[in-house]
Structure formats: structure tokens, C-alpha cells
Amino acid sequence: MKKRLFKLFVYLLLIGALFVGLPDSLSADQDGDYTYITNGIPLVATITGYTGTGGKITIPSTLGGYPTVHIGDNTFNVCPTLTSVIIPDSVMTIGAGAFNSCNNLTSVTIPSSVTTIGHYAFYFCNSLTSVILPSSVITIEDFAFYYCLSLSTVTIGSGVVTIGDYAFYSCTSLSSLIIGSSVTTIGHAAFSCCTSLTSVSIPRSVTTIGSEAFSYCTSLSSLTFLGLVAPENVGDEWISDTPAEIRGHAYTTSNFPVQGDNWNGLTMGAPIGGENTPPVAGFTYTPPNPSVNQTIAFNASTSYDSDGSIILYEWDWNNDGVFEESYTIPTTTHSWTLADNYPILVRVTDNAGATSTKSITVPVGRGRGGDKGTPGFELVFVLGAITASILFLKKKRDIQTS
Missing domain, CATH: 3.80.10.10 (Ribonuclease Inhibitor)
Known part of the structure; x- marks a missing residue:
């Protein structure tokens, strides 16, 4: 009897293991x-x-x-x-x-x-x-x-x-x-x-x-x-x-x-020469003050390699170490749906396998004054403060003269 129960137990274990290995959705x-x-x-x-x-x-x-x-x-x-x-x-x-x-x-x-x-x-x-x-x-x-x-x-x-x-x-x-x-x-x-x-x-x-x-x-x-x-x-x-x-x-x-x-x-043919000099990464972007959802043009053609050529351009759109896009040409475009300061990292690779990086923070949706996209925010704030001060002083003077 015990032997039969043991065999049944082993059999159930095997069946259970089979079903554990199956995907959660069978069909x-x-x-x-x-x-x-x-x-x-x-x-x-x-x-x-x-x-x-x-x-x-x-x-x-x-x-x-x-x-x-x-x-x-x-x-x-x-x-x-x-x-x-x-x-x-x-x-x-x-x-x-x-x-x-x-x-x-x-x-x-x-x-x-x-x-x-x-x-x-x-x-x-x-x-x-x-x-x-x-x-x-x-x-x-x-x-x-x-x-x-x-x-x-x-x-x-x-x-x-x-x-x-x-x-x-x-x-x-x-x-x-x-x-x-x-x-x-x-x-x-x-x-x-x-x-x-x-x-x-x-x-x-x-x-x-x-x-x-x-x-x-x-x-x-x-x-x-x-x-x-x-x-x-x-x-x-x-x-x-x-x-x-x-x-x-x-x-x-x-x-x-x-x-x-x-x-x-x-x-073996002619040697390459001295040890490779790594490339130098650089890039620009336009427009200088992009708004939310606006297409921004990035250009890494300012990168250079003094003893060879650059063969790969990789872009990390939030500087987290993950390069979301890779190209053999220096230009690309990107946009963001939220206003923020975005640290952009480009990595270039030369024909000898050496790399170089450059990071620039791009303000998106912050206008010229860093206001998350509300033009003239500081001016409106200052004018409002001045108006409030004038009204306060006028009211105080009226109280004193009454």
C-alpha cells in the first residue's frame, strides 16, 4: 500500500512539473x-x-x-x-x-x-x-x-x-x-x-x-x-x-x-602605424529653445577623428546609458511630449573601435526664460507684483488721509 502511494505521489509530482513548465495562457x-x-x-x-x-x-x-x-x-x-x-x-x-x-x-x-x-x-x-x-x-x-x-x-x-x-x-x-x-x-x-x-x-x-x-x-x-x-x-x-x-x-x-x-x-602587409588616437565627440541642435512636441534636429558632424574616420553615431536621449538610436550618419531628429531639461548623450566610434562621448542638456518647452513654455512669465510676474504694491500703497495712503 505504501509503495503504491509513493508511486502515485511521484506520478503527481511529474504531472505538476509538466504543467509548471507550460505557459500561463495555453491557447x-x-x-x-x-x-x-x-x-x-x-x-x-x-x-x-x-x-x-x-x-x-x-x-x-x-x-x-x-x-x-x-x-x-x-x-x-x-x-x-x-x-x-x-x-x-x-x-x-x-x-x-x-x-x-x-x-x-x-x-x-x-x-x-x-x-x-x-x-x-x-x-x-x-x-x-x-x-x-x-x-x-x-x-x-x-x-x-x-x-x-x-x-x-x-x-x-x-x-x-x-x-x-x-x-x-x-x-x-x-x-x-x-x-x-x-x-x-x-x-x-x-x-x-x-x-x-x-x-x-x-x-x-x-x-x-x-x-x-x-x-x-x-x-x-x-x-x-x-x-x-x-x-x-x-x-x-x-x-x-x-x-x-x-x-x-x-x-x-x-x-x-x-x-x-x-x-x-x-x-602581414604594411603596419597601421602608431597607436590609435580616439575620436572627439560633439554635436549641435536646432532650434535652440524647442517647444513640446517640436521636432529637434541634432547634428554630430562637429565630431572628428584625427587619424581615421568616425563610423558610428549613437544617441542616448536621457543620459541613462542606453543608446536608443544608432546611425552611420551624424544627423537625426527627436522630440519630447513633456517640458523638461533633457541631458542628451552622443557616442561616436572611429574606424579603430575607439569611442568618445559628449553630453549637452536640451531645455524643452521652457521658452527663453526657463518657464516650462510660458513666454514672458517673469515679466508678467514682475508687473503683477508692481501693480499689487501700487494698490497696497494707495490703499494705505487713503486710510491715513481719511
Whole structure:
């Protein structure tokens, strides 16, 4: 009897464990063109499907009243009518195969809230032309942008640590590649068969380059290493089937071999020279006294790099350390819905991976006198005080003479 009760107890435990592992909402709910489930504490929404007609879409930041935090696996899988996607800044993860084989997707806006680009997330998106991964992204998982044939420009933000295996495999149009200053690992065949790549700068943070990472990059002629210490782990055939004239370049003060010598199958070319000088950040904004909801133009073209070029501009709109926007050009716009003094931070990155920041406080909705948007407030106050004083003195004099 005791043995039977024990077996029943174990069985109930197993069943309980199974249900604990299930999401809080077992069946998907519908909100507009989206199906979703909710889970977590507090409850958040994960998109599980899309029933719309495609075209240009903006994913809602809430579904059923719950914040949209995850784009689930295969949510938009093989959606040929989808052409443009704006992802809201509530989303943190883009799941595996989320936009797999969306062959007509030309544009995707990834916000600074996203931390992970899942496996196969944009696999076979043949019409996608450019991608900017913000500094919030930490991991680009395996096959994330595999076979995106039209992808010509990729900017990998300064927060990315790992570029997964085959992440950008066979992106044959890729000609402009910026690898962020925090990347430590470039995975196996990550950029293999990117036949339009002519040069790549490897940031000083990189310690591991996977096997075949740049293999079959048939136009690649220059690899520039921006660190003083050469990557410790380099896989086999990492530059196999690249042009014979390909050369590596590094600082004279680094531990790379001298010009003409070999490093992991790469012949070293002319050195870069002395150690890199960091850039200097700066920016301006107009108008000088913006009002609430007014579009403000920001321009960081006053930034400069004395021994190279600036390749990335990142903007933090409240100086909290989170850079909400990243661009390869120095200009952008922003606006605020509330009057306040906003500390704005810009961070610039040069072609050697060095960074610099500049902060300026922008008064929004405070007019010229700092009055939260009421023009002439101080003048009205002073005139009112003078009028009250005159009336008080007149009344006092009338009392004395009566």
C-alpha cells in the first residue's frame, strides 16, 4: 500500500512539473492581425502568429493590454507579402525563424530594447538591404541573416558580444561591414561567401575567430586588426579561398608579426602605424529653445577623428546609458511630449573601435526664460507684483488721509 502511494505521489509530482513548465495562457489569443500568448510575472505577450495581409507593418507595443516583449519562433515565417517591419521598443527578443524566408522584406527597424536575434531569424530574406543592430543587442545567433542576398550594409552595435556560426553566410552583396567594439567571438563561417566584401576591420575586443569565418570572400583584400594583442583562437581555413593578395594590417606596437611574415595563414602587409588616437565627440541642435512636441534636429558632424574616420553615431536621449538610436550618419531628429531639461548623450566610434562621448542638456518647452513654455512669465510676474504694491500703497495712503 505504501509503495503504491509513493508511486502515485511521484506520478503527481511529474504531472505538476509538466504543467509548471507550460505557459500561463495555453491557447493563443487574437488581437487584430496577431495571435499571442501571455506568460511571466507580470504577464507579457509573445507573438505567435500573424494573419494580416502584409505590406508595411508596425508591430503593436501591446497585445490584449499586455506589453509585447517577444516575437515568437516562426511568427512571420514564409510571409511573402511582408515588405517593411517596424518593431516597437517593448520587444526584447526576436525568436528563431521569426522572419524566415520573408523574400520581399526590404526594411526592418530593430529598436534599442532588443537583446537577442534568434537562430534563423532573418534566414533567406533575399530583399533585405541594410541592417543596423543597436547597442542593446548582445547576441546574433547562428544563421540569423543567412543567405540575405541583397544585404549590402551591416552595422553591428557596440553591445554585441557574439556573432554566431553562419550568421551572415552568403550575403553576397555585403560591401559595408562595421563590427562593434565589444565583439569577442566571430563564429564559424560567420561571413563566409560574402563575395562583395573588400575590407574588414577587426576590433580589439575579438579573441576568437571561427574556422572558415571569412572563407570564400573572393574580393577580400584587407583585414585590419585594431588591437595590440592578436586574437588567441583562430580556426582552420578562416580565410581559405580568398585572393592571394589579401594582407593583414596591425599597429607597429602590437604583437602581430612584421610585414611579410605569416600569421595563421595571413601574410602581414604594411603596419597601421602608431597607436590609435580616439575620436572627439560633439554635436549641435536646432532650434535652440524647442517647444513640446517640436521636432529637434541634432547634428554630430562637429565630431572628428584625427587619424581615421568616425563610423558610428549613437544617441542616448536621457543620459541613462542606453543608446536608443544608432546611425552611420551624424544627423537625426527627436522630440519630447513633456517640458523638461533633457541631458542628451552622443557616442561616436572611429574606424579603430575607439569611442568618445559628449553630453549637452536640451531645455524643452521652457521658452527663453526657463518657464516650462510660458513666454514672458517673469515679466508678467514682475508687473503683477508692481501693480499689487501700487494698490497696497494707495490703499494705505487713503486710510491715513481719511
